[in-house]
Amino acid sequence: MDVEPSMAYSGACLKQAIPLMVKYKMPITPLNYAVWYCYISQRNIALNKELDAFLEVQQNCTHEQAKYLFDKYLSSEDLSLFYRLSDGFDNVINRVHQGISDTLVRSNHFTNRLQQCQQRLSISDLSEAGALDEVLDCVARLSDESIELQHHANHFQHQLASAYAEIKDLKNELLSSKAKAEVDKLTGLFNRGKFDEDMQAFCQQNRLKSPQVAILAILDIDHFKQFNDLYGHQKGDDVLKRVAKKLVLCADNKVRVYRYGGEEFCLTGKFSSISEAVNFVQKMRQSIAGLVIKDSRKSKVVGKVTASFGIAIKAVNSKPDKLIAKADKALYLAKEHGRNRVEVIAE
Numbered sequence: 001m002d003v004e005p006s007m008a009y010s011g012a013c014l015k016q017a018i019p020l021m022v023k024y025k026m027p028i029t030p031l032n033y034a035v036w037y038c039y040i041s042q043r044n045i046a047l048n049k050e051l052d053a054f055l056e057v058q059q060n061c062t063h064e065q066a067k068y069l070f071d072k073y074l075s076s077e078d079l080s081l082f083y084r085l086s087d088g089f090d091n092v093i094n095r096v097h098q099g100i101s102d103t104l105v106r107s108n109h110f111t112n113r114l115q116q117c118q119q120r121l122s123i124s125d126l127s128e129a130g131a132l133d134e135v136l137d138c139v140a141r142l143s144d145e146s147i148e149l150q151h152h153a154n155h156f157q158h159q160l161a162s163a164y165a166e167i168k169d170l171k172n173e174l175l176s177s178k179a180k181a182e183v184d185k186l187t188g189l190f191n192r193g194k195f196d197e198d199m200q201a202f203c204q205q206n207r208l209k210s211p212q213v214a215i216l217a218i219l220d221i222d223h224f225k226q227f228n229d230l231y232g233h234q235k236g237d238d239v240l241k242r243v244a245k246k247l248v249l250c251a252d253n254k255v256r257v258y259r260y261g262g263e264e265f266c267l268t269g270k271f272s273s274i275s276e277a278v279n280f281v282q283k284m285r286q287s288i289a290g291l292v293i294k295d296s297r298k299s300k301v302v303g304k305v306t307a308s309f310g311i312a313i314k315a316v317n318s319k320p321d322k323l324i325a326k327a328d329k330a331l332y333l334a335k336e337h338g339r340n341r342v343e344v345i346a347e
């Protein structure tokens with residue numbers, strides 16, 4: 001890169017790059033940022049095309065692919081530049097740090113001047129010729145310097161206020177991009193990405209209060225394909241939203257609900273016993289079975305919705321894929337045994 005971009009420009013790029021890195025689950029590292037910076041500023045159309053192709057095929061760009069793009073289209077000079085410019089937080093923090101150092105130097109200087117004046121005044125004999133002039137001189141100098149110090153303090157205060165606003169902006173940007181990346185657009189529930197992330201932590205929690213059981217339940221709307229085929233995809237979407245609403249209404253702070261994909265949802269939670277967990281899930285099932293779908297004029301009932309549930313009881317040191325497979329197996333049994341029911345696999 002020949003011209004070093006301005007701080008404001010790199011800050012603006014950072015604001016655009018962060019949501020993209022969060023969306024595609026790429027760690028915010030200088031190398032990744034360099035690739036996205038290049039993408040956003042459209043400096044190299046070939047890089048944009050290659051990155052678009054990765055994103056289209058697999059919805060993300062792996063570390064190896066980012067490294068490949070970097071090696072192919074960017075140079076180590078770029079990286080050192082991005083090390084300096086990419087991290088908006090660092091830039092702001094450096095400015096504040098510099099402001100504090102300047103203020104300290106100035107206030108130390110002013111303290112020294114005060115001490116010098118104090119000394120000069122204490123040894124001045126006011127009856128001596130010129131002593132009053134010396135006092136006046138001291139006071140005038142101190143007055144000038146205190147005005148200068150005050151100007152500097154005001155300037156520093158503005159610097160701090162703008163740094164604070166900038167950091168807050170970046171933080172909000174990061175938080176809202178992260179939150180958006182975790183939510184399923186149609187239903188507003190947590191999405192599959194968030195589920196995969198949470199499952200790791202859920203499976204690692206082995207210290208449950210006694211007696212307590214942790215469960216994973218997967219539910220699948222019954223004959224949903226038929227519903228789509230009969231009433232259209234939009235009506236199908238409507239059903240998904242209404243099922244999600246019911247799940248949220250039933251859920252309390254014991255459980256967390258996700259859209260697993262398509263017409264499947266899942267929930268994780270802790271209960272004091274297996275029967276309490278099953279009763280809870282049965283209530284969810286009944287609540288969904290109470291859903292009535294009407295035609296667009298809301299005059300005619302066009303269908304009822306039911307869902308089948310599979311519950312897996314988490315064992316100590318359960319691995320996410322094993323626990324999911326167990327819940328899937330229980331769900332399969334619920335479908336096999338007639339749908340609109342709950343099956344549990346405990347072992």
Ligand SMILES: Nc1nc2c(ncn2[C@@H]2O[C@H](COP(=O)(O)OP(=O)(O)OP(=O)(O)O)[C@@H](O)[C@H]2O)c(=O)[nH]1
Pocket residue numbers: 186220221222223224225226228232233234235236237240261262263335339
């Ligand atoms: N409207 C809508 N349909 C979806 C969505 N995601 C998946 N589907 C549909 O969900 C249907 C799932 O059908 P299947 O897996 O065959 O199962 P099913 O008809 O629910 O039958 P059972 O599970 O055996 O009770 C498919 O027709 C998908 O197209 C979505 O976001 N919106």
